[in-house]
Amino acid sequence: MxxxxxxxxxxxxxxxxxxxxxxxxxxxxxxxxxxxxxxxxxxxxxxxxxxxxxxxxxxxxxxxxxxxxxxxxxxxxxxxxxxxxxxxxxxxxxxxxxxxxxxxxxxxxxxxxxxxxxxxxDVNCGAVAEHRLGAGRGTDDLLAVFVGTGVGGGLIINNQLVVGERGMAGEIGHLTVVSDGRICGCGERGHLESYAGRAGIEREARRLHAAGRPNALVELAGESPIKSRHLEQALAAGDEVAHQLVDDAVMALAIGIGNVATLLDLSRVVVGGGVADKLGRPFLEQIMGSPDFGGFGPQVCTLELAQHLxxxxxxxxxxxxxxxxxx
Ligand SMILES: [Zn+2]
Structure with a gap:
């Protein structure tokens, strides 16, 4: 077949x-x-x-x-x-x-x-691929988080994809992580995606640039969209704003992933997408080591890099x- x-x-x-x-x-x-x-x-x-x-x-x-x-x-x-x-x-x-x-x-x-x-x-498809043929193999329950332009997520419970009543189960990007925080692409405030997604990072980098904090992200990208590689380059160059924005992304992911892992008693979370792929293992370790890691903390759950891009x-x-x- x-x-x-x-x-x-x-x-x-x-x-x-x-x-x-x-x-x-x-x-x-x-x-x-x-x-x-x-x-x-x-x-x-x-x-x-x-x-x-x-x-x-x-x-x-x-x-x-x-x-x-x-x-x-x-x-x-x-x-x-x-x-x-x-x-x-x-x-x-x-x-x-x-x-x-x-x-x-x-x-x-x-x-x-x-x-x-x-x-x-498509994000749920990605979660299924990681669960059966990637970094989630061998688990019955898995959260897969994809950090790219936005932040998507897919949830597997008891080896089954969970889609929810309206098809929105696993949408970790729209969890509120900061009260009255940055505005999200969906129009609400304080969502995880507005801190950890590339579009949210770009909005903040350009806002800071215009407000008198010039930064390597805007300088590297110019008029074009800020890419994951610009983020990687700006971090390597020690750019202060880039480090601050990545710290904000880490905070948001640590709160969101930690809370979901605690709620569902997950022992593994797979993290993929363009941003996670570029920043790699150190990014995951920063999330796991964050004081903001929600719920019972990373001692109950490990983060693994996605194997499929x-x-x-x-x-x-x-x-x-x-x-x-x-x-
Ligand atoms: Zn949102």
Missing amino acids: SVVGVDLGGTKILARVVDPATGRTVGRKKVPTPKDGTDAVMSAVAELVRDVTASVADGTAKGVSAEDAAEAVTAVGVGVPGLVEADGTVSRCPNIPGWDQPVAVKTILEADLGLPVVVSN DDAGVLGAALLAADLIEN
Whole structure:
């Protein structure tokens, strides 16, 4: 049996044919995300699934074996950067141009492809990939936190992904960590993401710069967005503002992760995403050593770096597709 995992992103759509028993990729393809509305996006996803499936079946995919080519694709998993309802409708998807109303992704793709389709939030897909094929292997319960432009999270309890009533379970980025604190991308104040996400760090770095505290983050990035590597470079150069902003990020993550780990009695939390990947193990150690680490503190829970970066979403989507067949 093989399955297809799809990662639908704001700029590109990735698809892989995966052997779900091992997580091995048998074939892969990608296309740019269409900018002219959700009908075009749905057609592009279906076309890409057909293309990548055909490239394995006819043996044109790189390194595909005769056994791989003989395996029929039995299900498709799609990870989307949005809010997914229980029936596979994606109600909000702000990073994809033209997604201004709910789209019944599961229904549309099942009709087009003639295969069972599961739709899940991309961060939840990442959590599933880390749990089964990454740094969360061997645990029954896991929180995966992804620190990138924003901060996303996925929660596994009893080896099952928890999505919650409205699809928002695991959204650690919107926990309040500072009363009346910095304004968050969602409009509320004091959320974890406004301190630890790259966009929140950038807003604060530019505000400080304009208020008379010039800093290496703004100088390195110029007019372009501040990247994780700028953060790494500014820290290495001993920039005071960069150190202060990373200390703020550590505080926010320590409060949020510690409290969640205490509430759910977790013994392991996986931390990934662009910022965590760049700052690496020292960043995790700073979080674990923080006096702000919430609840019972890091003695009950260890933080591990995620093992998958860009492919976590597509792999997790494939694993969720395999569950459709097995369950
Ligand atoms: Zn928020």
